[in-house]
Amino acid sequence: MATENRGNPKTEERLVSAAVSLFARKWYGTVSVAEICRAAGLSNGVFYRYYDGKETLFKAILGRVLEQIREAVEGAQGASTEDRLHAFSDAIIQFSADHPDLISVFREGQYRFYDYERRLVAIYQRGLGEALGREVGLAEYLFALGGLRFCAVGQALQGAKVDIPSVSAILNRGLYRRMGFDPARVFGGTATPLPVPLEETARERLLRSGRRLFGEKGFFETNIHEITAGADLSVGAFYTYFESKETFYAELIRLVSHDVRAFISKNLAETGLDDFNALELELRGLWLWIVYLSIDRNCYNIVREAEFVLPAVVTEYYDGFRAGYHRRADRHRATLAAPEVDEDTAIQYLMGLAHYFGIQTAFDDSLGSARSLVETIGAYLSRGFSDDLI
Numbered sequence: 001m002a003t004e005n006r007g008n009p010k011t012e013e014r015l016v017s018a019a020v021s022l023f024a025r026k027w028y029g030t031v032s033v034a035e036i037c038r039a040a041g042l043s044n045g046v047f048y049r050y051y052d053g054k055e056t057l058f059k060a061i062l063g064r065v066l067e068q069i070r071e072a073v074e075g076a077q078g079a080s081t082e083d084r085l086h087a088f089s090d091a092i093i094q095f096s097a098d099h100p101d102l103i104s105v106f107r108e109g110q111y112r113f114y115d116y117e118r119r120l121v122a123i124y125q126r127g128l129g130e131a132l133g134r135e136v137g138l139a140e141y142l143f144a145l146g147g148l149r150f151c152a153v154g155q156a157l158q159g160a161k162v163d164i165p166s167v168s169a170i171l172n173r174g175l176y177r178r179m180g181f182d183p184a185r186v187f188g189g190t191a192t193p194l195p196v197p198l199e200e201t202a203r204e205r206l207l208r209s210g211r212r213l214f215g216e217k218g219f220f221e222t223n224i225h226e227i228t229a230g231a232d233l234s235v236g237a238f239y240t241y242f243e244s245k246e247t248f249y250a251e252l253i254r255l256v257s258h259d260v261r262a263f264i265s266k267n268l269a270e271t272g273l274d275d276f277n278a279l280e281l282e283l284r285g286l287w288l289w290i291v292y293l294s295i296d297r298n299c300y301n302i303v304r305e306a307e308f309v310l311p312a313v314v315t316e317y318y319d320g321f322r323a324g325y326h327r328r329a330d331r332h333r334a335t336l337a338a339p340e341v342d343e344d345t346a347i348q349y350l351m352g353l354a355h356y357f358g359i360q361t362a363f364d365d366s367l368g369s370a371r372s373l374v375e376t377i378g379a380y381l382s383r384g385f386s387d388d389l390i
Helices: 009-025 033-040 044-050 054-074 081-098 100-112 114-132 138-157 164-173 183-187 202-217 224-230 235-241 245-270 278-295 298-309 311-331 343-362 367-383
Strands: none
Touching: 009 033, 009 044, 009 054, 009 100, 033 044, 033 054, 054 081, 054 100, 054 114, 081 100, 081 114, 081 138, 081 164, 100 114, 100 138, 100 298, 114 138, 138 164, 138 343, 138 367, 164 343, 183 278, 183 367, 202 224, 202 235, 202 245, 202 298, 224 235, 245 278, 245 298, 245 311, 278 298, 278 311, 278 343, 278 367, 298 311, 311 343, 343 367
16 A cells, blocks of 8 residues: 555545545544545555545545536436426436435535535526526525425435425426415414423433533534533433433434424414415414524534434434424315325425525524515415426
Protein backbone atom coordinates (compact mmCIF):
# COMPACT_ATOMS: atom_id res chain seq x y z
CA MET A 1 0.00 0.00 0.00
CA ALA A 2 2.95 2.31 0.54
CA THR A 3 3.62 2.25 -3.21
CA GLU A 4 0.15 3.46 -4.20
CA ASN A 5 0.40 6.33 -6.70
CA ARG A 6 -1.07 9.67 -5.70
CA GLY A 7 -4.17 10.30 -7.82
CA ASN A 8 -4.82 6.67 -8.73
CA PRO A 9 -8.57 6.63 -9.57
CA LYS A 10 -9.02 3.02 -8.52
CA THR A 11 -7.51 3.68 -5.10
CA GLU A 12 -9.70 6.73 -4.58
CA GLU A 13 -12.77 4.74 -5.59
CA ARG A 14 -11.92 2.11 -2.99
CA LEU A 15 -11.90 4.83 -0.33
CA VAL A 16 -15.15 6.36 -1.57
CA SER A 17 -16.89 2.99 -1.82
CA ALA A 18 -15.83 2.00 1.70
CA ALA A 19 -16.87 5.37 3.10
CA VAL A 20 -20.31 5.26 1.42
CA SER A 21 -20.95 1.80 2.84
CA LEU A 22 -19.99 2.90 6.35
CA PHE A 23 -21.73 6.28 6.31
CA ALA A 24 -24.92 4.65 4.98
CA ARG A 25 -25.13 2.34 8.00
CA LYS A 26 -23.59 4.38 10.81
CA TRP A 27 -23.80 7.95 12.04
CA TYR A 28 -21.13 10.29 10.63
CA GLY A 29 -19.69 11.00 14.07
CA THR A 30 -19.01 7.32 14.77
CA VAL A 31 -17.06 6.59 11.56
CA SER A 32 -13.30 7.18 11.71
CA VAL A 33 -10.69 7.57 8.99
CA ALA A 34 -9.00 4.41 10.28
CA GLU A 35 -12.25 2.47 9.91
CA ILE A 36 -12.70 3.70 6.33
CA CYS A 37 -9.15 2.65 5.49
CA ARG A 38 -9.61 -0.80 7.03
CA ALA A 39 -12.79 -1.31 5.01
CA ALA A 40 -10.97 -0.20 1.84
CA GLY A 41 -7.88 -2.35 2.59
CA LEU A 42 -5.63 0.73 2.53
CA SER A 43 -3.35 2.49 4.98
CA ASN A 44 -4.18 5.72 6.74
CA GLY A 45 -1.32 7.36 4.88
CA VAL A 46 -2.94 6.58 1.54
CA PHE A 47 -6.15 8.25 2.68
CA TYR A 48 -4.38 11.57 3.25
CA ARG A 49 -3.00 11.57 -0.27
CA TYR A 50 -6.56 12.13 -1.45
CA TYR A 51 -8.39 13.86 1.40
CA ASP A 52 -7.28 16.04 4.27
CA GLY A 53 -9.88 14.57 6.60
CA LYS A 54 -13.19 12.74 7.00
CA GLU A 55 -15.28 15.84 6.39
CA THR A 56 -13.61 16.49 3.05
CA LEU A 57 -14.36 12.96 1.91
CA PHE A 58 -17.96 13.16 3.16
CA LYS A 59 -18.52 16.40 1.26
CA ALA A 60 -16.97 14.89 -1.86
CA ILE A 61 -19.51 12.08 -1.67
CA LEU A 62 -22.35 14.58 -1.25
CA GLY A 63 -21.08 16.41 -4.33
CA ARG A 64 -21.10 13.18 -6.32
CA VAL A 65 -24.67 12.47 -5.27
CA LEU A 66 -25.74 15.92 -6.43
CA GLU A 67 -24.09 15.42 -9.81
CA GLN A 68 -25.68 12.00 -10.33
CA ILE A 69 -29.12 13.29 -9.38
CA ARG A 70 -28.68 16.24 -11.73
CA GLU A 71 -27.88 13.87 -14.60
CA ALA A 72 -30.89 11.67 -13.76
CA VAL A 73 -33.27 14.63 -13.60
CA GLU A 74 -31.95 16.17 -16.81
CA GLY A 75 -32.59 12.87 -18.55
CA ALA A 76 -36.33 13.08 -17.79
CA GLN A 77 -37.78 13.92 -21.19
CA GLY A 78 -41.25 13.84 -22.71
CA ALA A 79 -43.34 15.25 -25.55
CA SER A 80 -45.93 16.84 -23.23
CA THR A 81 -45.93 18.45 -19.79
CA GLU A 82 -47.75 15.45 -18.40
CA ASP A 83 -45.20 13.06 -19.90
CA ARG A 84 -42.30 15.12 -18.57
CA LEU A 85 -43.77 15.21 -15.07
CA HIS A 86 -44.19 11.45 -15.15
CA ALA A 87 -40.59 10.99 -16.37
CA PHE A 88 -39.38 13.45 -13.70
CA SER A 89 -41.16 11.45 -10.95
CA ASP A 90 -39.88 8.15 -12.28
CA ALA A 91 -36.28 9.42 -12.49
CA ILE A 92 -36.21 10.52 -8.85
CA ILE A 93 -37.88 7.41 -7.47
CA GLN A 94 -35.76 5.10 -9.62
CA PHE A 95 -32.52 6.85 -8.62
CA SER A 96 -33.32 6.25 -4.94
CA ALA A 97 -34.20 2.62 -5.64
CA ASP A 98 -30.92 2.09 -7.54
CA HIS A 99 -28.70 3.93 -5.01
CA PRO A 100 -30.09 3.41 -1.48
CA ASP A 101 -26.67 3.84 0.17
CA LEU A 102 -26.09 7.20 -1.52
CA ILE A 103 -29.55 8.37 -0.49
CA SER A 104 -28.91 7.27 3.09
CA VAL A 105 -25.64 9.22 3.19
CA PHE A 106 -27.24 12.30 1.68
CA ARG A 107 -30.06 12.23 4.23
CA GLU A 108 -27.49 12.85 6.94
CA GLY A 109 -25.59 15.34 4.83
CA GLN A 110 -28.68 17.46 4.18
CA TYR A 111 -28.86 18.26 7.92
CA ARG A 112 -25.19 18.33 8.78
CA PHE A 113 -24.12 20.50 5.84
CA TYR A 114 -27.30 22.27 4.82
CA ASP A 115 -25.72 23.97 1.79
CA TYR A 116 -25.87 20.61 -0.01
CA GLU A 117 -29.61 20.45 0.65
CA ARG A 118 -29.97 23.94 -0.82
CA ARG A 119 -28.05 22.83 -3.90
CA LEU A 120 -30.25 19.77 -4.29
CA VAL A 121 -33.36 21.94 -3.99
CA ALA A 122 -31.96 24.12 -6.79
CA ILE A 123 -31.40 21.05 -8.99
CA TYR A 124 -34.94 19.83 -8.37
CA GLN A 125 -36.43 23.28 -8.96
CA ARG A 126 -34.64 23.52 -12.31
CA GLY A 127 -35.78 20.04 -13.25
CA LEU A 128 -39.37 20.77 -12.28
CA GLY A 129 -39.20 24.06 -14.16
CA GLU A 130 -37.96 22.28 -17.28
CA ALA A 131 -40.81 19.77 -17.02
CA LEU A 132 -43.36 22.58 -16.71
CA GLY A 133 -41.67 24.93 -19.16
CA ARG A 134 -41.59 27.82 -16.67
CA GLU A 135 -39.92 29.02 -13.49
CA VAL A 136 -41.11 27.52 -10.21
CA GLY A 137 -41.04 28.86 -6.68
CA LEU A 138 -40.63 27.38 -3.22
CA ALA A 139 -44.31 26.48 -2.77
CA GLU A 140 -44.32 24.55 -6.05
CA TYR A 141 -41.10 22.83 -5.04
CA LEU A 142 -42.56 21.79 -1.68
CA PHE A 143 -45.79 20.53 -3.25
CA ALA A 144 -43.99 18.49 -5.89
CA LEU A 145 -40.70 17.45 -4.32
CA GLY A 146 -41.75 17.16 -0.68
CA GLY A 147 -44.05 14.29 -1.50
CA LEU A 148 -41.93 12.91 -4.31
CA ARG A 149 -38.68 12.80 -2.31
CA PHE A 150 -40.34 11.21 0.70
CA CYS A 151 -41.95 8.58 -1.50
CA ALA A 152 -38.61 7.84 -3.15
CA VAL A 153 -36.71 7.57 0.14
CA GLY A 154 -39.47 5.58 1.83
CA GLN A 155 -39.54 3.02 -0.96
CA ALA A 156 -35.75 2.70 -1.13
CA LEU A 157 -34.93 2.61 2.59
CA GLN A 158 -38.08 1.58 4.46
CA GLY A 159 -39.89 -0.56 1.91
CA ALA A 160 -42.84 1.85 1.70
CA LYS A 161 -45.42 1.12 -0.95
CA VAL A 162 -45.21 3.72 -3.73
CA ASP A 163 -47.20 3.65 -6.96
CA ILE A 164 -45.46 5.89 -9.53
CA PRO A 165 -48.59 6.50 -11.66
CA SER A 166 -50.32 7.72 -8.48
CA VAL A 167 -47.48 10.15 -7.77
CA SER A 168 -47.68 11.39 -11.35
CA ALA A 169 -51.46 11.81 -11.02
CA ILE A 170 -51.04 13.94 -7.87
CA LEU A 171 -48.48 16.15 -9.60
CA ASN A 172 -50.58 16.57 -12.71
CA ARG A 173 -54.09 16.95 -11.29
CA GLY A 174 -53.82 17.18 -7.53
CA LEU A 175 -55.11 15.02 -4.71
CA TYR A 176 -58.32 16.85 -3.74
CA ARG A 177 -59.78 17.47 -7.19
CA ARG A 178 -60.91 21.09 -7.52
CA MET A 179 -61.82 21.24 -3.84
CA GLY A 180 -61.66 24.72 -2.37
CA PHE A 181 -60.68 25.82 1.13
CA ASP A 182 -61.52 28.71 3.42
CA PRO A 183 -58.35 30.39 4.77
CA ALA A 184 -60.25 31.43 7.89
CA ARG A 185 -60.84 27.77 8.72
CA VAL A 186 -57.25 26.81 7.99
CA PHE A 187 -55.44 29.60 9.82
CA GLY A 188 -58.03 31.16 12.13
CA GLY A 189 -58.55 30.78 15.86
CA THR A 190 -55.95 29.93 18.47
CA ALA A 191 -53.83 26.88 19.26
CA THR A 192 -53.93 25.31 22.69
CA PRO A 193 -50.46 24.28 23.94
CA LEU A 194 -49.83 20.91 25.50
CA PRO A 195 -50.32 20.69 29.29
CA VAL A 196 -47.30 21.58 31.40
CA PRO A 197 -46.89 19.69 34.69
CA LEU A 198 -46.78 21.97 37.71
CA GLU A 199 -44.29 19.62 39.34
CA GLU A 200 -42.04 17.23 37.43
CA THR A 201 -41.00 13.77 38.56
CA ALA A 202 -37.32 12.84 38.43
CA ARG A 203 -38.01 10.81 35.29
CA GLU A 204 -39.68 13.78 33.59
CA ARG A 205 -36.78 16.05 34.54
CA LEU A 206 -34.32 13.62 32.95
CA LEU A 207 -36.37 13.48 29.74
CA ARG A 208 -36.64 17.26 29.58
CA SER A 209 -32.88 17.61 30.03
CA GLY A 210 -32.13 14.96 27.43
CA ARG A 211 -34.59 16.42 24.96
CA ARG A 212 -32.82 19.76 25.09
CA LEU A 213 -29.31 18.31 24.95
CA PHE A 214 -29.97 15.77 22.21
CA GLY A 215 -31.74 18.45 20.19
CA GLU A 216 -28.88 20.93 20.56
CA LYS A 217 -25.81 18.66 20.58
CA GLY A 218 -26.95 15.28 19.28
CA PHE A 219 -26.98 11.79 20.73
CA PHE A 220 -23.29 11.00 20.35
CA GLU A 221 -22.07 14.36 21.65
CA THR A 222 -24.19 14.17 24.80
CA ASN A 223 -23.22 12.01 27.78
CA ILE A 224 -25.27 10.76 30.69
CA HIS A 225 -23.46 13.04 33.15
CA GLU A 226 -24.68 16.08 31.20
CA ILE A 227 -28.25 14.75 31.15
CA THR A 228 -28.31 14.17 34.88
CA ALA A 229 -26.60 17.50 35.61
CA GLY A 230 -29.26 19.26 33.55
CA ALA A 231 -31.93 17.53 35.64
CA ASP A 232 -30.04 18.21 38.90
CA LEU A 233 -29.89 14.48 39.61
CA SER A 234 -27.20 11.87 40.11
CA VAL A 235 -26.03 9.40 37.47
CA GLY A 236 -27.47 6.67 39.66
CA ALA A 237 -30.91 8.26 39.29
CA PHE A 238 -30.63 7.89 35.51
CA TYR A 239 -30.19 4.11 35.79
CA THR A 240 -33.12 3.90 38.16
CA TYR A 241 -35.39 4.73 35.21
CA PHE A 242 -33.41 3.75 32.08
CA GLU A 243 -31.21 0.76 31.28
CA SER A 244 -28.96 2.66 28.87
CA LYS A 245 -28.54 5.80 26.85
CA GLU A 246 -30.18 4.00 23.91
CA THR A 247 -33.32 3.07 25.85
CA PHE A 248 -33.47 6.68 27.08
CA TYR A 249 -33.22 7.87 23.47
CA ALA A 250 -36.00 5.52 22.38
CA GLU A 251 -38.24 6.96 25.09
CA LEU A 252 -37.44 10.49 23.92
CA ILE A 253 -38.46 9.67 20.35
CA ARG A 254 -41.74 8.17 21.53
CA LEU A 255 -42.30 11.28 23.65
CA VAL A 256 -41.68 13.57 20.67
CA SER A 257 -44.04 11.48 18.52
CA HIS A 258 -46.72 11.61 21.19
CA ASP A 259 -46.38 15.36 21.70
CA VAL A 260 -46.53 16.24 18.00
CA ARG A 261 -49.54 14.04 17.32
CA ALA A 262 -51.28 15.13 20.53
CA PHE A 263 -50.79 18.83 19.71
CA ILE A 264 -52.16 18.46 16.19
CA SER A 265 -55.02 16.12 17.14
CA LYS A 266 -56.10 18.23 20.11
CA ASN A 267 -56.18 21.45 18.12
CA LEU A 268 -57.89 19.87 15.13
CA ALA A 269 -60.60 18.48 17.41
CA GLU A 270 -61.11 21.86 19.07
CA THR A 271 -61.85 23.51 15.71
CA GLY A 272 -64.81 21.23 14.91
CA LEU A 273 -63.80 18.60 12.37
CA ASP A 274 -67.31 18.22 10.93
CA ASP A 275 -67.07 21.74 9.51
CA PHE A 276 -63.93 20.96 7.51
CA ASN A 277 -63.67 19.40 4.09
CA ALA A 278 -60.76 17.03 3.42
CA LEU A 279 -58.45 19.70 1.96
CA GLU A 280 -59.13 22.14 4.80
CA LEU A 281 -58.39 19.40 7.31
CA GLU A 282 -55.07 18.60 5.62
CA LEU A 283 -54.00 22.23 5.44
CA ARG A 284 -55.05 22.91 9.05
CA GLY A 285 -52.98 19.93 10.16
CA LEU A 286 -50.01 21.16 8.12
CA TRP A 287 -50.31 24.63 9.64
CA LEU A 288 -50.49 23.21 13.17
CA TRP A 289 -47.34 21.15 12.44
CA ILE A 290 -45.49 24.33 11.42
CA VAL A 291 -46.73 26.10 14.55
CA TYR A 292 -45.52 23.19 16.69
CA LEU A 293 -42.06 23.37 15.09
CA SER A 294 -41.87 27.05 15.96
CA ILE A 295 -42.37 26.01 19.59
CA ASP A 296 -40.09 22.93 19.64
CA ARG A 297 -37.35 23.03 17.00
CA ASN A 298 -35.36 20.32 18.77
CA CYS A 299 -37.80 17.59 17.77
CA TYR A 300 -36.42 17.41 14.21
CA ASN A 301 -32.83 16.89 15.30
CA ILE A 302 -33.84 14.19 17.79
CA VAL A 303 -35.71 12.10 15.22
CA ARG A 304 -33.39 12.48 12.24
CA GLU A 305 -30.28 11.33 14.18
CA ALA A 306 -32.23 8.32 15.44
CA GLU A 307 -32.55 7.05 11.86
CA PHE A 308 -29.01 5.75 12.28
CA VAL A 309 -29.07 4.94 15.99
CA LEU A 310 -32.52 3.39 16.46
CA PRO A 311 -34.07 2.87 13.01
CA ALA A 312 -36.81 0.55 14.31
CA VAL A 313 -38.01 3.23 16.74
CA VAL A 314 -38.03 5.83 13.95
CA THR A 315 -40.12 3.47 11.82
CA GLU A 316 -42.53 3.29 14.76
CA TYR A 317 -42.51 7.11 14.86
CA TYR A 318 -43.59 7.41 11.21
CA ASP A 319 -46.05 4.55 11.54
CA GLY A 320 -47.87 6.58 14.19
CA PHE A 321 -48.38 9.43 11.74
CA ARG A 322 -49.31 7.00 8.97
CA ALA A 323 -52.01 5.48 11.16
CA GLY A 324 -53.41 8.95 11.81
CA TYR A 325 -53.65 9.60 8.09
CA HIS A 326 -55.50 6.33 7.59
CA ARG A 327 -58.01 7.32 10.25
CA ARG A 328 -58.47 10.66 8.53
CA ALA A 329 -58.92 8.87 5.22
CA ASP A 330 -61.67 6.76 6.75
CA ARG A 331 -63.43 9.95 7.80
CA HIS A 332 -63.20 11.48 4.32
CA ARG A 333 -63.27 8.32 2.25
CA ALA A 334 -65.23 9.87 -0.60
CA THR A 335 -63.00 12.90 -1.04
CA LEU A 336 -59.50 12.06 0.18
CA ALA A 337 -58.04 11.41 -3.23
CA ALA A 338 -58.86 10.93 -6.88
CA PRO A 339 -60.05 7.40 -7.66
CA GLU A 340 -56.89 6.41 -9.51
CA VAL A 341 -54.55 7.44 -6.66
CA ASP A 342 -53.39 4.64 -4.38
CA GLU A 343 -54.20 5.57 -0.77
CA ASP A 344 -50.88 4.36 0.70
CA THR A 345 -49.01 6.42 -1.88
CA ALA A 346 -51.20 9.46 -1.17
CA ILE A 347 -50.46 9.19 2.55
CA GLN A 348 -46.72 8.80 1.94
CA TYR A 349 -46.88 11.83 -0.32
CA LEU A 350 -48.68 13.98 2.28
CA MET A 351 -46.26 12.91 5.01
CA GLY A 352 -43.40 13.95 2.77
CA LEU A 353 -44.92 17.33 2.10
CA ALA A 354 -45.08 17.93 5.85
CA HIS A 355 -41.56 16.54 6.40
CA TYR A 356 -39.82 18.76 3.87
CA PHE A 357 -41.92 21.76 4.80
CA GLY A 358 -40.67 21.10 8.32
CA ILE A 359 -37.06 21.12 7.16
CA GLN A 360 -37.68 24.44 5.42
CA THR A 361 -39.29 25.86 8.55
CA ALA A 362 -36.35 24.75 10.70
CA PHE A 363 -34.17 27.18 8.74
CA ASP A 364 -36.71 30.00 8.40
CA ASP A 365 -38.22 31.78 11.40
CA SER A 366 -41.02 33.48 9.46
CA LEU A 367 -44.46 32.04 10.09
CA GLY A 368 -45.78 34.75 7.80
CA SER A 369 -44.06 33.27 4.77
CA ALA A 370 -45.12 29.81 5.94
CA ARG A 371 -48.78 30.82 5.74
CA SER A 372 -48.36 31.99 2.15
CA LEU A 373 -46.67 28.69 1.31
CA VAL A 374 -49.50 26.68 2.88
CA GLU A 375 -52.09 28.60 0.86
CA THR A 376 -50.26 28.02 -2.41
CA ILE A 377 -49.66 24.37 -1.59
CA GLY A 378 -53.40 24.07 -0.93
CA ALA A 379 -54.14 25.33 -4.43
CA TYR A 380 -51.80 22.72 -5.92
CA LEU A 381 -53.27 19.94 -3.79
CA SER A 382 -56.60 20.90 -5.33
CA ARG A 383 -55.54 20.97 -8.99
CA GLY A 384 -51.91 19.91 -9.35
CA PHE A 385 -50.13 21.42 -12.30
CA SER A 386 -53.20 20.88 -14.50
CA ASP A 387 -53.25 24.53 -15.58
CA ASP A 388 -49.85 23.91 -17.19
CA LEU A 389 -51.35 21.08 -19.24
CA ILE A 390 -53.79 23.34 -21.11
